Amino acid sequence: MFEAHHHARMLADTTRLTAFHNAMAEVIADRDRVLDAGTGTGILAAMASQLTTRTVVGVEYLEDTASFAQQALHASHLDRVEVIQGNAAQVDIGPPPDVVVSETIGALGPEENIVGLTHALRQRYPDIRAFIPSRLRVLAEPIVSAEADTLRASIIGAFTGERPGGLSFAAVVPQAEQALGSQIITASLTDTTSSGPARTLIEYDLGTTSEADFSQTLSLGDSPANAVHLYFEAPLSPAVTLSSHRAAAFTHWGHSYIVRPSNASAVTIGYRHAERRFTCRWNSTTAPDEPQAVSGPPAGRTISVRPSR
Ligand SMILES: C[S@@+](CC[C@H](N)C(=O)[O-])C[C@H]1O[C@@H](n2cnc3c(N)ncnc32)[C@H](O)[C@@H]1O
Missing domain, CATH: 3.40.50.150 (Vaccinia Virus protein VP39)
Incomplete structure (x- = not known):
């Protein structure tokens, strides 16, 4: 269909x-x-x-x-x-x-296999003069976001509130918060400010890069950031770069972010082509800002707060 x-x-x-x-x-x-x-x-x-x-x-x-x-x-x-x-x-x-x-750009960049597709095309046609886009970057920016606060409050409220029969799931609020942190939220970030420099998690040279997988740990330490904005930049030509950053012109890709759980100081963000998805795993100890091997079960999935792609 x-x-x-x-x-x-x-x-x-x-x-x-x-x-x-x-x-x-x-x-x-x-x-x-x-x-x-x-x-x-x-x-x-x-x-x-x-x-x-x-x-x-x-x-x-x-x-x-x-x-x-x-x-x-x-x-x-x-x-x-x-x-x-x-x-x-x-x-x-x-x-x-x-x-x-x-x-073939996914919500955060590589999910629609633009890396594998352009690499296969370069192998087949070595004389291709230009790819549009020529590169693809995935970036992470620590943010302080009213949208993230509102979302976290609504999740915590749902678990702490008393339900019919006098029931409540208040005891598992930390687990719910951790689970929320592993989900990539797509929304519109308007009431949001930067809380630190953006970091490039991965940069693909389209046509040349063969593997899309990566894993990077981002330390937030004492930063007041309550979320991390995830976005892509795709240089389409020397003069034109398409971006899903919250300050760029809004696109149907929307604005993606992950909510920081209480006491979490670092997040490991990874992408696995075999599953075509991102994983986000928070911990409460400061981890080195170095690429790391992906391990453990996948944790991330994308949900939309507003309709998006
Ligand atoms: C994000 S849409 C973009 C469609 C169109 N180019 C546009 O800009 O509106 C990507 C399209 O590429 C198709 N597609 C993805 N990978 C493909 C591949 N390897 N070969 C052929 N079609 C592919 C999908 O089915 C989808 O229709």
Whole structure:
């Protein structure tokens, strides 16, 4: 089934599309062969076709989505885009591309496999001149956030409050707080200030980096931070960087953060491609700011406070 709701939100995200539009205008030359890897509705391929005289190829692995893109482009008389259904890293697209554009960026960056996909494309087509985006960074910023306080208070209130029959789960508030801290919240951070410098957790050189997995420990120590804002930066061209940071123009990716449990002084944030998800594990001892091996069961999952991607 074509996910109209999901794609409508991406089409309505003007910040995202304007960034790709401007970056493509900067990077694509008029005789370039362009591949849109993960074309969805075909919108980025259609934009690219305004910049090159060659046919643009858009590849989409979901059959219904590829079929929708074909209809949408044909009905809009955008006949210089060819939509192919299949895996962009494997399907026959004809001559090698000069430029690859791929908006397979997850809520925090790597979850839609942009790292593996661009690496596979570089292996297959060594002469690709440019990837849009060219890099992807995941960053963490300690914050003091009213939104995080409100959320934590509501969780604690739900567990401490008396329920019918005189029941209460007040005894497990610390466990509930710890569990809350392992969840990545997606919301809109407006009443929030920085509580320390942002730290780059990982930077991928798209096309070159082969492994997306990482694990980093961030120490908060005595910082007043009550949460950590997680976000990505994706340089699309020399002049254009797309970002999900709370101070950047709002996008459908929303603002992600994790809530600091009481007494926690450090958090280990990791990503595992095999599970396509982030893990966040808080502890109460100060840990070194060094990359560490991921161990133990996965802890993180993403929940939305506001509807987002
Ligand atoms: C985030 S959406 C973006 C769609 C469109 N490019 C846009 O910007 O609106 C990513 C799309 O890429 C597709 N996709 C992800 N990985 C793919 C792959 N390896 N090959 C083909 N399609 C892929 C997904 O099914 C999804 O439709």
